[in-house]
Amino acid sequence: MLKTTATALCLMLGLAAAHAQAPAPSTAPAPVAQANPQANPSDAMPPAAPADDDALPPPTACSFDKVYICEAKGCGPSTELGTIDLPARFLIHFGEQIIASTADNDLPHISSIQSVIGDGDSLILDGNDDMSAWAIQLSRTKPEATLTTLAGGKVLTAFGTCQPAP
Numbered sequence: 001m002l003k004t005t006a007t008a009l010c011l012m013l014g015l016a017a018a019h020a021q022a023p024a025p026s027t028a029p030a031p032v033a034q035a036n037p038q039a040n041p042s043d044a045m046p047p048a049a050p051a052d053d054d055a056l057p058p059p060t061a062c063s064f065d066k067v068y069i070c071e072a073k074g075c076g077p078s079t080e081l082g083t084i085d086l087p088a089r090f091l092i093h094f095g096e097q098i099i100a101s102t103a104d105n106d107l108p109h110i111s112s113i114q115s116v117i118g119d120g121d122s123l124i125l126d127g128n129d130d131m132s133a134w135a136i137q138l139s140r141t142k143p144e145a146t147l148t149t150l151a152g153g154k155v156l157t158a159f160g161t162c163q164p165a166p
Contacts, residue, residue, distance in 0.1 A: 056094035056116065057123070057164070060138070062145050064088045064160030071154045081158050082149065088158065090147075091165060092125070092136070099127070099136075138162050 065087040067078040081088035083103055091100045097113040111134070114127040121142070126135040132151030138144075143161040150156075 057140060059094070059165040060092040060162045061165040062090045062092060062136075062138070062147075062160055062162040064090075064145070064147055064158035066159040067156060068158075069154055069156050078156070081147070082156065087160070092138075092162070099125075 064081055067081050067086060067088075068075055069078045079086055084101060085104055089101065092098075092113075093100070094113070094116065097116075099111045099113060101109050101111075103109055111127050111129050113125050116123060116125050118124070118140075121140050122137065123140065124135060124137050126133070128134065132149055134147065134149040136148075137146045143163055145160050145162045147158040147160070148155065
């Protein structure tokens with residue numbers, strides 16, 4: 001039984017490795033058929049372009065101007081987003097998987113994006129820095145954005161807007 005399981009596992013791993021090394025299918029459009037009265041009329045139509053809903057957006061500039069901090073005793077507005085005065089500005093670079101900001105002491109801060117998930121119009125990014133975790137929800141078509149961080153027994157939620165970076 002163990003020998004059969006080990007053999008099956010080796011076959012699956014070999015198939016997965018072969019599949020991973022296989023060249024990707026060409027994305028070049030197929031040639032358009034020449035007009036022929038006996039050909040099917042749909043043969044003269046080029047194939048539809050593939051949907052690109054899964055493509056990540058270009059670099060995005062975000063500005064957060066409303067912040068609320070919640071802890072066990074209650075919630076209230078804040079004039080800072082962590083250590084950054086409002087409005088807090090961030091650059092999200094999906095290709096490099098980073099978020100960049102500048103702290104009040106003018107030193108740059110880079111956070112790694114650990115995951116990006118999307119469903120339709122909505123994207124959610126998350127990551128962590130030191131002992132804090134964060135998530136940003138934004139839209140592919142609307143400017144509204146929400147940032148939430150969790151650290152030291154407090155939850156910080158910020159509201160703002162994002163747009164393609166210049």
